[in-house]
Amino acid sequence: MTARFRRRLKAALALAAATVGILASAPAATADPGSDLSTRIVGGTPATTDDHPYVMQITGTGSVYVPFCGGTLVAPTKVVTAAHCVRDRTPAQINVMGGRTERMGSGTLRAVADIWVHPDDDWTTKVGDIAVLTLAEDMPYATIPFAGPDDAGLYSPGTMAQVFGWGFLSENGRVPSQLMTAEVPVVSDADCEAAYSTYRIQVDGTTMMCAGYPEGGVDACQNDSGGPLVAEGVLIGVVSWGNGCARPGYYGVYSDVLAYTADVAAQLAT
Numbered sequence: 487m488t489a490r491f492r493r494r495l496k497a498a499l500a501l502a503a504a505t506v507g508i509l510a511s512a513p514a515a516t517a518d519p520g521s522d523l524s525t526r527i528v529g530g531t532p533a534t535t536d537d538h539p540y541v542m543q544i545t546g547t548g549s550v551y552v553p554f555c556g557g558t559l560v561a562p563t564k565v566v567t568a569a570h571c572v573r574d575r576t577p578a579q580i581n582v583m584g585g586r587t588e589r590m591g592s593g594t595l596r597a598v599a600d601i602w603v604h605p606d607d608d609w610t611t612k613v614g615d616i617a618v619l620t621l622a623e624d625m626p627y628a629t630i631p632f633a634g635p636d637d638a639g640l641y642s643p644g645t646m647a648q649v650f651g652w653g654f655l656s657e658n659g660r661v662p663s664q665l666m667t668a669e670v671p672v673v674s675d676a677d678c679e680a681a682y683s684t685y686r687i688q689v690d691g692t693t694m695m696c697a698g699y700p701e702g703g704v705d706a707c708q709n710d711s712g713g714p715l716v717a718e719g720v721l722i723g724v725v726s727w728g729n730g731c732a733r734p735g736y737y738g739v740y741s742d743v744l745a746y747t748a749d750v751a752a753q754l755a756t
Contacts, residue, residue, distance in 0.1 A: 527651050528732040529704035530668030534587045539627035540721075541650045541665060543583040543593070544571055544619075544712060551583055551595065556651045556713025558721050559584065560632050561754050562624035563599075567712035568724050568741065569607040569617040577601055584625045588664045589652045597622040602753050604746065606693075613693055615726045616741045617712075618753040630714070632721040633744040634751075640717040641744065643674040647697055647717040649725065649738070651710030657731040661709065668704050670697040672717070673737050681736050685729060693745045695723055696737035705738045707731035715740050 535541055542565050543553035555571035565582050572580060577598040586593030599622040606614030633640065640647075650667045654660065673681075678696030682689045689696065697715060698705055706713065706725045715723030723740030730736065743750070 527649060527653060527662075527666040527668045527705070527710060528656055528707050530649075530655075530666040532662075533650060533665045533667040535585050535593075535627075535665060536587070538650060538665070538667070539585065540630040541714060542567075542625075543586055543652065545581045545583050545595075547579060547581055550590075551581060553583065553586075553589060553652050554709060555711045556653075556725065557582060557619065558632075558714040558724070559625055559627055559629050560721065560750070561629055563621040564754055565619040565621065565625075566632065566714075566721065566724060566743075566750060567617050567619060568726055569603045569615045570609060570612075570726075571712040572601050572617050572619070573603050573607060573609070575601065580619075582619060582621055582625070584627050586665075589661060591664075594626060596625060600756075602756075604749060610687075611690070612687060612727050612739070613690055616724055616743075616746050616749070618750060620753075620756070630716065630719065630721050632747065632750055634747050637720050637722070637744065640720060640722050641672055641695065641742075643672055643677075645672040645717050646670075647672055647715050647722060649697070649706050649710070649713065649715050649723075651706055651713040651725065653710030653713075654707040654731065657707060657733075659707075668706075670699070670704055670715075670738065672697050672722075678737060678739070682729070682739075685736075687727070689739060693742055694726065695740050695742040697723065697740060698732075698737035700735065700737075702732045702734040702736070705732035
């Protein structure tokens with residue numbers, strides 16, 4: 487049993503107790519001031535929202551609805567995204583677009599009624615980089631479950647996961663015409679933390695996870711922020727940050743959904 491699995495299993499058991507009763511009941515985004523972090527599909531392939539209907543766009547308002555982040559539909563009116571995508575915005579400043587395979591194609595637009603940002607959200611440390619949007623109306627698309635107490639095994643190193651988004655195809659490159667996806671392996675906590683050990687921001691192995699290859703080449707990139715990392719049909723991560731895109735020696739860093747199961751479940755009950 488790996489260290490990650492043991493930690494996730496321990497966390498899952500604690501969350502199971504915490505969530506009893508809960509489960510039943512625009513301009514483009516920019517990096518933080520002074521940051522060179524890519525809020526982060528490089529090395530991917532085209533995908534469609536027909537095959538992955540839970541993948542959402544977070545867009546600005548107006549008449550164009552340009553996507554600046556991604557999100558995941560976990561309930562008909564609930565979308566999980568990254569806190570840094572929405573922390574400085576009001577519901578009136580954003581929309582959610584579903585069923586839109588093409589970056590600027592047709593889809594189902596929904597107004598946002600409420601934005602919940604995790605209370606631990608900290609742009610300097612990247613801890614708490616998760617948010618839940620409540621939509622004004624149901625999205626008519628299939629949802630996806632988010633990681634819970636029974637899903638600790640999905641965080642085992644080497645587990646293959648898919649990341650989705652409409653973000654840049656290379657670091658500071660161009661955006662795609664349609665939704666893209668890439669397969670990346672889950673990385674151990676030790677390797678994740680070691681990769682960023684000399685970086686100015688450290689990986690918190692409790693609330694963050696890494697996925698990718700040591701040689702780089704496949705990763706999320708700018709404007710993929712908030713999008714889903716999915717393993718075996720379960721949302722396990724939210725695109726959060728990293729040192730550039732697909733750089734050798736660095737992995738993509740994701741908010742660890744299992745660490746926030748109780749928080750997300752509580753938002754579903756509101």
